[in-house]
Amino acid sequence: MNDDIDWIARAGAKAKGKRPHYFDDPAIDRTLSIVMALAGEVSVLRERLDTIERLLEAKGTISRADIEAYTPDRAAGNERGMQTREYIARIMRGVQQDMEALEELAEPSVEELSKTLREM
């Protein structure tokens, strides 16, 4: 620990250099930052839970020190990485589906399609 600097405040210092804005409304930029930080924290919680489950399974009882000291072996590390990847794929679904939609830009809306089907 250290007493002379507010490390929590300093951790979030802004880097020098004007931040690009990605959306017309700056509130969307800020909201996305919060969503992404939360997405990261949910991933952290899931990993912590996985650690607890693995330790309980192996030992029946655990301490907080056990959690801090836990180092996954190769297989567990890979399983946890797969879980993280799967989690990311799930939360990024909308962006990924927008990407797929780029392949089919001429895709008709369901409303258009329903008109066509009525006349078929």
Next chain:
Amino acid sequence: MSKPEIPPPYTAVTRHAVFPTPSHDEAARFNFLANFNKYMASALGPGNKLAYDKRVLPTFMKEQGREPKDRFEIRHAMNKDSWHRFWSALKRNSMEMRQQNGRSMVLRQLDELDAKARQYNEGRDTLRLDPSVQVPRYQAAIDIHCMPGSYHGEERPGDVSAGANYDCGIFATTGGGLGALSDGGGQALVEWIKKERPGWVPRRILDLGCTIGHNVVPLALAFPDTEVIAIDTAAPSLRYGHARAQALGAHNLKFIQMNAEDMNAFEDESFDWVQTTMYLHELSGSALPRIIGESARILAPGGLMLHLEQPQYSDAMPLYEQFIRDWDAFNNNEPFWSSMHALDLKGIMAEKGLPHDCQFVTGVTAVVDETVFPKQRQGEGEDHGRAASWNAYGAWKPAA
């Protein structure tokens, strides 16, 4: 589509004696980012090209009646595309989160880190700091890679926070592509030179802009009888880098605070090998040729100059690829990236006394422990700007 490999867990990163100690959750934060960055590059990265081909280029052609003439026109057009904007916004956030995550881990334990570094630094003549060395104007203008305080920032006088933060997060940014000590570039140099010049033992090696010495430590360890010197202008990075090198047993490696634009302290023709790794793109338009000139001056006849960088842009490189490789320039605080990659590096080297016929360009890929860390793949899914494979721009100085 081939399945992308899973980055190893953060616990596989080597904790040398001055490395920050991650808590369970701090390691998990980097695990999230490493996986997120992989996903952004491999699963979503191709969406940028799709948006360009299907939407942005056709609109540009319709409006202008011609194709874009350079990467800047592509960027302006792409920056209006909703999908590319969202991808960029996500990526920018990932870069910012990496900084916050690294800094929170480092700053909460700064007392311990400073104390550990002091143990390796105090009283050793292998670290030479010079307070008269100024942070170059081009370095002070912006915090590179969105790294608050850049390489030279201090949270309190004499600390190692900048170096420790830089070291601890490279794993997340590269998805583990640089190996357990984030030194895959330096390891690659060692492997390359052993093949290129078997048995060659340089007397003196100089590494410019070494930051925390990742890529020079492997050289020092591979050539234990060689005097290896690493210079940088940033004292906080040097303090950390020196302690790290000492902890890893690189005792033939000196860290000196010095600006490479002015290396008067070194005599003409006094080094057998002068090199940089991922450094040239962090300079300025006037600093770069001056540094190449100084390097050529201190290089001994028959000696090696080597610069590891991402590939230079050329007419042979499609404009879209130039544009996507430029992403970091405008979105990750790399202000010199774009113009540096368009420079005629070979021309500059020739002008500074290393003629074209003694120059070479070769591809180098990070050397990592492949049983744990991913081997870098190029092409599809490459994380442009961070890929752990580079071009080496080099020259053997003609013998006198």
